[in-house]
Each structure stands twice: as C-alpha cells, then as structure tokens.
Amino acid sequence: MIRIRRLPLKKKPKKQKAQQQTSSQEIPLSKKLTENIHLFSSLYQDSSDVIFRSFVVGKIDATIIYIEGLSDTHKLDEQVLDTLLKNEFKEIDFLISIKNRLPISNIETISTFSECVNAISAGNPVLLLDGFEEALSLGLVKFEKRSIEEPQAETSIRGPREGFTESLGVNTSLLRRIIKDPALKMKAVHVGKYTKTKVMIAYIEGLIDRTLIEEIENRLNRIHIDGVLESGYIEQFIEDSPYSPFPQLLYTERPDVASANLLEGRAILIIEGTPFSLIAPVSFFSLFQSQEDYYERFWIGTFIRSLRFLFVVISLFLPSIYVAITTFHQEMVPTDLLLSIASSREGVPFPAIVEAIMMEIAFEALREAGIRLPKQVGSAVSIVGALVIGQAAVQAGIVSAPMIIVVSITGIASFMAPRYSIGLSIRLLRFPIIFLAGFLGLIGVMLALIMIIIHLSTLRSFGVPYLSPISTLQKPSMKDTLIRSPLWKMNLRPHLTGEFNAVRQGTNLKPVPKNGDE
Amino acid sequence: MKKSLLFLMCFCFMPTLTGCMDRVEMKDLAIIMAAGIDRLEDGQIRISVQIFIPRAITSGETGEDLSQGPIFVREGIGDNLANAVSMLQTNVPRRLFWGQCKIYIFGNELAKGGIRKEIDYLTRHPGPRGKSFLYVSEGKARGILTLVPPLERFSGTALRKLTEDEYGTKTTLKDVDMGLMGESESVSIPYIKKLESKESARKSHETIPVIDGTAIFKKDRMVGTLNIKETRGLLWLKDKVKRSTISIKADDADGEITLTPTLGKVKFIPEITEGHWIMNLNINIEGDIVQNETHLNLMNEVVLMKVKKKYEVALKERVTGTVEKLQQEYAADVVNFARRFHQKYPKEWRKVEDRWDEKFQEVKFKINVNATIRRPGYIGPPAALPKDEVIE
Structure with missing residues (x-):
C-alpha cells in the first residue's frame, strides 16, 4: 500500500533571516586616511585588480582607489593626477577647491564606506584625503562594451536598426x-x-x-x-x-x-x-503585435495580424485535430482526403498519437539543437533533420506523409508569433493537447481550448486583465487588437489600470487633400 | 499542491477510461464506399459493400491498376439487414466503417417488396449518414457495385457525382425517412441502371451506372418509374433542374430552337373553391438559347417573344405530363401537394387525411409558366447563313 505523506497542516512561519546586508559598511569614513585605507584593503583583500594609488597633494596624503579596467586610467593620469600634483590648493576649503579645479564633469562628494564601495565597483575612482570625513567619487567610468547593433531576436524590414546593448x-x-x-x-x-x-x-x-x-x-x-x-x-x-x-x-x-x-x-x-x-x-493580444504592424500601412498591418492569429491557432491545435480526426472522427474528413490519408497511413506501424508525439518531439529537438550548436554545425543539423524527418522516415514507412506535413506546418506556424515567449508557451501547450486529442478525440481538443481560455481569463499582468481589451471590453482599444486601424483613427490610449490620460492625439487627423491648404 | 496532485492523477488515469475504446486507427477500418441491398429469391436480405483498399493508391509514382480499381466487393446474407451486416463483418478482417458511405442502392425486387425495415436499420444505426444518397437499381444492386468506371475510382463516386450535378432527383436517407412519415407518404428515388458500354476495347463491366429515371414509392413500396423526360418534369417541380435542354418548334420555320433552363422557381398555391381542390403551379423559368436550327433571327424581339410563348407551352406540357402520370397512374404524391394543402387548409385537410390517395387523384392543377429568355447566345442571327436567307 502506498502511503501518501500528509502535508503538515500548519505551515511553520519561517523566520525571515535577518538581512545580511553589508551594514558594517554603513559606517562613515574616518578622518584618518590610514584607517580608511586599512578598512578598504581588508575589504578588497585578495583583489589584485583593485588599485590603491597613494600620493601627496600639497601637504596632505591622498589615495585614489579604482578597479582596473572599469575606469579611464588615461584621464586619471592626465586630468586628475596631473592637476593634483602640479597645483597648489588653499588650506581652507581644501576639498571644495580640489573639486573645483578638477577637470571632470561628474564629481560627487560621498561620506560612507558603502557609498565608496558602490562608486568603486561602478568604475568611479574614489579620491580619499587625509583629514577629511568625505571622499570624492570621480566620474571616470570607462569599460569595454559592445557597440549598438541591429537587434538579433527582433528583426524587422522597416524600422530603426538600433538595438539595446548590455550597457x-x-x-x-x-x-x-x-x-x-x-x-x-x-x-x-x-x-x-x-x-x-x-x-x-x-x-x-x-x-x-x-x-x-x-x-x-x-x-x-x-x-x-x-x-x-x-x-x-x-x-x-x-x-x-x-x-x-x-x-x-x-x-x-x-x-x-x-x-x-x-x-x-x-x-x-x-x-x-x-x-x-x-x-x-x-495583455495577451500585445503578444501578437509587432512594431511593423504600425510602420506599414494599416491594411497590411491588419492582414498580417489576422494571419498571425490564424497561425497561432493552427500551431496550437493542428496536430491534435489531426490525431483526433484520424482516430475518432473519420467521418468528418472529405472522402477523397480520407482515402489519401488512409492509404498513406497503411504501412505505418504506430498509432497516430504516437506518431504525432514522436514527430513533434523530433522537431523540437532539431530546433533546440539548431539554436545551441555552433553556427557552422547548425546548418549540418538542419540538413540532416530535414532529410531524416522529411524523407527517410516516410520512405522507410515509419511515419506517414500527412503527419510530416502537419508537423511542418505547425512548426512554421509557431514562428509566426512575433514574440518568442508566446511561441514557447504554444510549443509547450501543444503536447498536452495532443494527448487529450489522442484519448478523448475532439472533445479533448475542445476541453483543452476551454481550459486555456478559462486560464487566460483568470490571468492578470500587474492588475491588467490578460485578455483585455476583449474580456473586459474596451471599445476604443479594439481598434488595435484584432485589427490595426489607421493611425489617425486611434485617438485614445489603451486603458490599462487606474487613472490614465486618455486622449492620444487630435481628432480629424485623417489626411484629406483639402486640409493641406490647397 | 494537493489539488494539482489530484489533477495529475486524473490525467494519468485518463487513458484507462473505457471511453477511449472509441479510438480506432485508420488502418483498422474497412472504409465502405457504397452499399447495395438486395432481396434474394428465398426472401433473405443480402448486403454487398464496396470496400476501399488503401494499399492500391499508396504511391503516386507507380499508378493504380485500372482494371481492378482500388476496391473490392464483399457481401453478407441474413434474415434481415442487421443480420446480413453482422454476417458481412465476419467476412471482413477490419471494422466496417459506414461514415464515408454516401451511396445506398436498393435492388428492384426489394424496392417492390417494401424498404421500410431496411430504412429503419439505416436511420437507427449511428454509422450511416443521414445525408447519404439512395437509389433503386434495375435488377440486382450488387451488379452496380461490381462495375469499374473508366473515369472515377469507384462506381459509387461516379454515381454520387452524377447525382450532385442534379441529373436526377437527389434523394437522401433523411428525405426518404421524412417523406414516408409525412402527409403524402410518397417519395421519389433515382432509378439507376448500368450504362451499356459501346467501346469494343472495354470489357462489359467497365462502365458506370447512370440515372435512368425515377422510382416512385408509395408507402414504402415502389409502384413504378418515371422515364427521363418525365423525371425532368418532376425536377422542374422541385426547383432542381440544372443541366437539361428543351426544344420547341417554331410555327413558321423548319427546325427547332433549343433552350437550356438556367434558373427556375416554382410556386405552389393550393386553393379550395366550392369543394374543388385546385393546385396552382406558377413556374418562373429563365433560359438560354443554345441551338437555333431555324432561319429565324433571334435578335428580333418579335421572334423572341414568339419563341418565349412556345417555350412556355412546351414546359407546361412536360410538367402536365408528369403530374398527370403521378396522379392517374401511380396516385403517388411525391411533389407533396398534401403538405401544401395541409398548411393552408388544415381543417379541410383533416377530413381527407385518411383517403388522400383518392383525393389526390381528384385534385385539379393549373399551370402558369412564365418564361424569360435571358441570352440568345453569342451570335444574333443564325450562324453560317447568308444574310438574305435570315427571316426577320
């Protein structure tokens, strides 16, 4: 007998561990430079890339702390050290006069250890002076970064080519x-x-x-x-x-x-x-909107968008509908199509559901392998995949040709989603739906559809209903949901949460020859 | 957590549910394309079915063997149709699948003896489609199934395509069921026979069944048939004519002018005046001229009006002939006058309900044809005729 272990009825309230923030660093800087240096060097023990540079300004000992590679050492040499070592500074308002003389646009005065640490790790060299409880963080950040390139995951024909970078x-x-x-x-x-x-x-x-x-x-x-x-x-x-x-x-x-x-x-x-x-x-529908819907003229935007919805449905349901119909509802297929399917399924050893799962998994594997492999090998994988799945499997009589067609249409359809993340969800959901279709037929498919819709209507994203503007109907937003109306018609902003600024643009923006001042 | 575990368990047990036994792989199905039902001499029922052979069309490269066709015919014999089908199943290694069978052919003898029991099986059983077509064959139905058509894959398909183009009346299982239950208790079913192939190169079985008229059923028995011409008349009454021609003879010219009706609309207006039951048939029909053997110039409006008049008369004659035959010879109300009287005169109907057969024969009918000639064709005057010979 299997005993299911009961969950404890009362969950013990876990003690929130005391925040292990580096509260020790909240202490203010000491007046003595040596003490400060001591603390910093213990903090940055075994960190050979942290550089302490000590020197004398006038009669006062000073130290600059920075991390190699994060700061612009060239400017540090020429602008900071040069200025500090070659100039005389007033004894009174020493710190302010230094600050005023340094040819750097961004200098901040900081007074605690944590601020110093933050500045150093951000790449700002910190100038510590003996006899002062304050330090200067010099805005000399410079590190190697990627240049602005065209976005790789969201390409478009028309539109700006700039993409965000890591910086x-x-x-x-x-x-x-x-x-x-x-x-x-x-x-x-x-x-x-x-x-x-x-x-x-x-x-x-x-x-x-x-x-x-x-x-x-x-x-x-x-x-x-x-x-x-x-x-x-x-x-x-x-x-x-x-x-x-x-x-x-x-x-x-x-x-x-x-x-x-x-x-x-x-x-x-x-x-x-x-x-x-x-x-x-x-919202759910914003996952199917691409920037190019707006950049191209509205007929094209509307057409492409409706095509996308169609293909998302196909990519979610086509394999399961195929499985359901060929194993439960053979009378639903037009006769000639049924005869073709029947003849191509004749020598196939597996039931339709096994075939579907097998092919879908193979396809997913190919796709994943194609992403992960080095670029040079990737093309080889796709060739082998196309050959193995496309031809050899059919010729060997392991898989029927209609199933190949279904799987490949499904695969192409899943790329129609302009957002990669929704494509992933659909790929994931396809498998349970195939199972349901294989065991319950079209009832299973409908069941899955109903469950998905119920789930979607319970979802929220930061308080906004996931199916809005359809499930909580907002008429103005419908202009930009299933269709993409002309830009001059979308006068109102979508209503998300709470109060909002509704009016987006002026009315009567429709281009008319008369409005152009003859 | 508990909830999701329960859900997962339900999901895991799902495959073991008995409901899943409905699942049938396609390669375990014997797809029936057409069925023929005969009564044998000893009173037993024989069902013959055309079963599709999937292997026969496996590859497009090798092509199909035309002499055989991708089907074979099996039969089962039993006391009644249900027994016959179960006997048939014992002779077929796969599960019989009726879902795609759109053709049911009744043998002549069975039709004369009554088809009620067979219709009951076909409508009660969940397999057969309500929209499948029924036919009555000349001779045994089995003979039709064994034909190998040169153009289509199976004789069933050939028959279905002929029917869908409305060469004959289109009668579905549901129509028969409803018709025999309805007021008139009569139905018409296309009557088919084997087309004699005149090609010497082809064997005698390499031909198709064709629609050769209409079988008239009263109650559930076939009482007679209408020939092709009379069937056309019946089709006009049912608004269903698509591809047929009608020729008329012009008064003052040799030869005939042939038209093909394109659009037809029939209105039935029942009327009871002074105890006389009258059915007014208003037929609106449009036609195109397809052949002109005469020397008449059809671009002339006067000529066209004459042709139109003739056309109306000819149509009237055709329809009258059909209705008279139905009324006097068979007393079978297949155009359903009964329903129309019932709807308009429910009280009077109730009185004659029991003896509608007799009453139907007494019903007078008036036919008004309103014909319109839409298009006289691509050319105006008669073709290939010198100008001076054209009669204006």
Missing part, C-alpha cells in the same frame, strides 16, 4: 534620444546582493498610473537574490502568476518598441547587463 547607460540614452520630453522618468532600483544590478524603471509622467510604478517598485524591492544575470530573473520574481505557461511580461530589444509602450502608458524595466528590457503590464 545600461547606452540603453537609457537610446530611449532619451527618442523621447525628448522631460516627462520621461527613470527610477533606479538595485537588485542582487552580489551583482548589485541596476534596474531602471522608465515611464512617462502623466501617462502612467502612479500606483503601477509603486507596485513595480514594491515588487522589485521584494527581490533578495544573489544576482541578476538577465531580465528573466527579474521577470520571474515579479510576475503575477508564476505557474502559468503564458508570459506576463514582454521583453524587447528594440528602443522603438520600448518607446511605443512608454507612450501607451506602460513602464519599461531596463536592466543592466542585458539588451532585453521588460515591458509591464501586457
């Missing part, structure tokens, strides 16, 4: 370059005990609901983890329903997509060290 400063500047109004705000939050990753919450004041920003900040402040290596870490800690297969935040590599979302009253989380920024909140 936060570059990313924020890209946004600032698009939205020049000072209403664009960037709030910084640091996440990660060891990585101390800077997360910028970008939003447009006046367009966004204030409570949304508070909520995002709260959720970010809740995170206590060792490190943030990618936006995915943040996403998984702040999403609403962690068990859902559907993504509740979008990511983008494109500054233009980010700006478009800012302009619709959403917030963008720009995360240091990754080119992927997060968009919050999102």
Whole structure:
C-alpha cells in the first residue's frame, strides 16, 4: 500500500533571516586616511585588480582607489593626477577647491564606506584625503562594451536598426534620444546582493498610473537574490502568476518598441547587463503585435495580424485535430482526403498519437539543437533533420506523409508569433493537447481550448486583465487588437489600470487633400 | 499542491477510461464506399459493400491498376439487414466503417417488396449518414457495385457525382425517412441502371451506372418509374433542374430552337373553391438559347417573344405530363401537394387525411409558366447563313 505523506497542516512561519546586508559598511569614513585605507584593503583583500594609488597633494596624503579596467586610467593620469600634483590648493576649503579645479564633469562628494564601495565597483575612482570625513567619487567610468547593433531576436524590414546593448547607460540614452520630453522618468532600483544590478524603471509622467510604478517598485524591492544575470530573473520574481505557461511580461530589444509602450502608458524595466528590457503590464493580444504592424500601412498591418492569429491557432491545435480526426472522427474528413490519408497511413506501424508525439518531439529537438550548436554545425543539423524527418522516415514507412506535413506546418506556424515567449508557451501547450486529442478525440481538443481560455481569463499582468481589451471590453482599444486601424483613427490610449490620460492625439487627423491648404 | 496532485492523477488515469475504446486507427477500418441491398429469391436480405483498399493508391509514382480499381466487393446474407451486416463483418478482417458511405442502392425486387425495415436499420444505426444518397437499381444492386468506371475510382463516386450535378432527383436517407412519415407518404428515388458500354476495347463491366429515371414509392413500396423526360418534369417541380435542354418548334420555320433552363422557381398555391381542390403551379423559368436550327433571327424581339410563348407551352406540357402520370397512374404524391394543402387548409385537410390517395387523384392543377429568355447566345442571327436567307 502506498502511503501518501500528509502535508503538515500548519505551515511553520519561517523566520525571515535577518538581512545580511553589508551594514558594517554603513559606517562613515574616518578622518584618518590610514584607517580608511586599512578598512578598504581588508575589504578588497585578495583583489589584485583593485588599485590603491597613494600620493601627496600639497601637504596632505591622498589615495585614489579604482578597479582596473572599469575606469579611464588615461584621464586619471592626465586630468586628475596631473592637476593634483602640479597645483597648489588653499588650506581652507581644501576639498571644495580640489573639486573645483578638477577637470571632470561628474564629481560627487560621498561620506560612507558603502557609498565608496558602490562608486568603486561602478568604475568611479574614489579620491580619499587625509583629514577629511568625505571622499570624492570621480566620474571616470570607462569599460569595454559592445557597440549598438541591429537587434538579433527582433528583426524587422522597416524600422530603426538600433538595438539595446548590455550597457545600461547606452540603453537609457537610446530611449532619451527618442523621447525628448522631460516627462520621461527613470527610477533606479538595485537588485542582487552580489551583482548589485541596476534596474531602471522608465515611464512617462502623466501617462502612467502612479500606483503601477509603486507596485513595480514594491515588487522589485521584494527581490533578495544573489544576482541578476538577465531580465528573466527579474521577470520571474515579479510576475503575477508564476505557474502559468503564458508570459506576463514582454521583453524587447528594440528602443522603438520600448518607446511605443512608454507612450501607451506602460513602464519599461531596463536592466543592466542585458539588451532585453521588460515591458509591464501586457495583455495577451500585445503578444501578437509587432512594431511593423504600425510602420506599414494599416491594411497590411491588419492582414498580417489576422494571419498571425490564424497561425497561432493552427500551431496550437493542428496536430491534435489531426490525431483526433484520424482516430475518432473519420467521418468528418472529405472522402477523397480520407482515402489519401488512409492509404498513406497503411504501412505505418504506430498509432497516430504516437506518431504525432514522436514527430513533434523530433522537431523540437532539431530546433533546440539548431539554436545551441555552433553556427557552422547548425546548418549540418538542419540538413540532416530535414532529410531524416522529411524523407527517410516516410520512405522507410515509419511515419506517414500527412503527419510530416502537419508537423511542418505547425512548426512554421509557431514562428509566426512575433514574440518568442508566446511561441514557447504554444510549443509547450501543444503536447498536452495532443494527448487529450489522442484519448478523448475532439472533445479533448475542445476541453483543452476551454481550459486555456478559462486560464487566460483568470490571468492578470500587474492588475491588467490578460485578455483585455476583449474580456473586459474596451471599445476604443479594439481598434488595435484584432485589427490595426489607421493611425489617425486611434485617438485614445489603451486603458490599462487606474487613472490614465486618455486622449492620444487630435481628432480629424485623417489626411484629406483639402486640409493641406490647397 | 494537493489539488494539482489530484489533477495529475486524473490525467494519468485518463487513458484507462473505457471511453477511449472509441479510438480506432485508420488502418483498422474497412472504409465502405457504397452499399447495395438486395432481396434474394428465398426472401433473405443480402448486403454487398464496396470496400476501399488503401494499399492500391499508396504511391503516386507507380499508378493504380485500372482494371481492378482500388476496391473490392464483399457481401453478407441474413434474415434481415442487421443480420446480413453482422454476417458481412465476419467476412471482413477490419471494422466496417459506414461514415464515408454516401451511396445506398436498393435492388428492384426489394424496392417492390417494401424498404421500410431496411430504412429503419439505416436511420437507427449511428454509422450511416443521414445525408447519404439512395437509389433503386434495375435488377440486382450488387451488379452496380461490381462495375469499374473508366473515369472515377469507384462506381459509387461516379454515381454520387452524377447525382450532385442534379441529373436526377437527389434523394437522401433523411428525405426518404421524412417523406414516408409525412402527409403524402410518397417519395421519389433515382432509378439507376448500368450504362451499356459501346467501346469494343472495354470489357462489359467497365462502365458506370447512370440515372435512368425515377422510382416512385408509395408507402414504402415502389409502384413504378418515371422515364427521363418525365423525371425532368418532376425536377422542374422541385426547383432542381440544372443541366437539361428543351426544344420547341417554331410555327413558321423548319427546325427547332433549343433552350437550356438556367434558373427556375416554382410556386405552389393550393386553393379550395366550392369543394374543388385546385393546385396552382406558377413556374418562373429563365433560359438560354443554345441551338437555333431555324432561319429565324433571334435578335428580333418579335421572334423572341414568339419563341418565349412556345417555350412556355412546351414546359407546361412536360410538367402536365408528369403530374398527370403521378396522379392517374401511380396516385403517388411525391411533389407533396398534401403538405401544401395541409398548411393552408388544415381543417379541410383533416377530413381527407385518411383517403388522400383518392383525393389526390381528384385534385385539379393549373399551370402558369412564365418564361424569360435571358441570352440568345453569342451570335444574333443564325450562324453560317447568308444574310438574305435570315427571316426577320
């Protein structure tokens, strides 16, 4: 007999471990340089890339601490050391006079150890002076970074070719370059005990609901983890329903997509060290919108968008419908088609469901292998895959030809989703639906559809219903959901949460020859 | 946690459910393409079915063997249709699949003896489609199934395509069921026979069944047939004519002018005046001229009006002939006058309900044809004729 272990009825409230923040560093700097140096060198023990450079300014001992490779040593030599060593400074207001004389645009006065550590790890050399409780952080950050390139994961025919990079400063500047109004705000939050990753919450004041920003900040402040290596870490800690297969935040590599979302009253989380920024909140339908829907004329946008919805349904249900119909509802197929299917399935040893699962898994494996392998080997994999799956399997009589067609259409259809994350969810959900179809037929498929819709309608993304604007019907937003109306017709912004600034643009923007002043 | 565990358990046990026994792989199915039902001399019922052989069309490269066709015919004999089908199943290694069978052919003898029991089986059993077509064959139904058509894959397909193009009346299982239950208790079913192949190169069985009229059923028995011409008349009454021609003779010219009707609309207006039951048939029909043997210039409106008049008369004659035959010879109300009287005069109907057969024969009918000639064709005056010979 199997005994199922009962879960403890009462969960013991776990004691929140005392925050192991480096509170010891909150202590202020000492007046004596030697004490400070002692503390820093114990902090940076065994860190050979941290450089302590001691020298004398006038009669006062001074030390500059910086990390090799993070700071611009060239400027440090020529501008800082040169100025300090060659000039005389007043005894009174010594610190201020140094600050005034140094030819550096960004100098901050800091007074605690933690501030010093932050400045040093950010790449700002810290100038410590004997006899002062304050230090200067010199804005001489310079490190190697990737240049701005075309986004790899979100390509487009028409549209800007710039993509976000790993460097936060570059990313924020890209946004600032698009939205020049000072209403664009960037709030910084640091996440990660060891990585101390800077997360910028970008939003447009006046367009966004204030409570949304508070909520995002709260959720970010809740995170206590060792490190943030990618936006995915943040996403998984702040999403609403962690068990859902559907993504509740979008990511983008494109500054233009980010700006478009800012302009619709959403917030963008720009995360240091990754080119992927997060968009919050999102709805299910925004997963099927691509930037090019708006850049091309609206007929094309509408057509492509409806095609996308069609293919998403195909990619989710086609293999399961095939399995259901060929094993349960043979009378539903037109006669001639049934005869063709029957004749091609004649020598195949496996039942349709096994065949479908087998082929889908093989396809997924090929796809995954294609991504992970080095580029040179990748093409070999796709050739072998196409040959093995496409031809050999059919010729050997292991798999029927219609199944190959179904699997390949499904595969192509899953690439139609403009957001990679929704494509992943659909790939994942396909398998349980195939199982349901194989055991229950079309009833199983319908069951799956119903369950998915129920699940989707319970989801929320930062308080916004996932199926909006359809499930909580918002008529103005319907202009940009299943269809893409002309830009001059979309006069209102989508209503997300709380209060919002509804009017996007003036009325009567439709281009008419008369309006052009004859 | 507990909830999700329960859900997972349900999911795992799902394959063991008995409901899953419905699952049939396609290679375990014997797909029936057409079925023929005969009554044998000793009173037993024989069902013959065309079963599809999937292997026969496996590859497009090798091509199919035309002499055989991708089907074979099996039969089962029993006291009634249900027994016959179960006997048939014992002779077929795969599960019989009726879902794609759209053709049921009744043998002549069975049709004369009554088809009620067979119709009951076909409508009660969940397998056969309600929309499948029924036919009555000349002679035994089995003979039709063994034909190998040169153009189509199976004789069933040939028959279905002929029917769908409305050469004959289209009668489905549901129509028969409803018709025999309805007021008139009569139905018409296409009557088919084997087309004699005149090609010397082909064997005698390499031909198709064709529709050769209409079998008229009263109650559940076949009482007689209409020939092709009368069938056309019946089709006009049913608004169903698509591809047929009608020729008329002009008064003042040699030869005939042939038209093909393109659109037809029939209105039945029942009327009871002073105890006389009258059915007014208003037929609106449009036609195109397809052949002009005369020297008449059809671009002339006066000529066209004359042709139109003639056309109306000819149509009237055709329809009258059909209705008279139905009324006087068979007393079978297959165009369903009964239903129309019932709808308009429910009280009067109730009085004659029991003796509708007799009453039907007394019903007078008036036919008004309103014909329109839409297109006189690509050319105006008669073709290949010197101008001076054209009669304006």
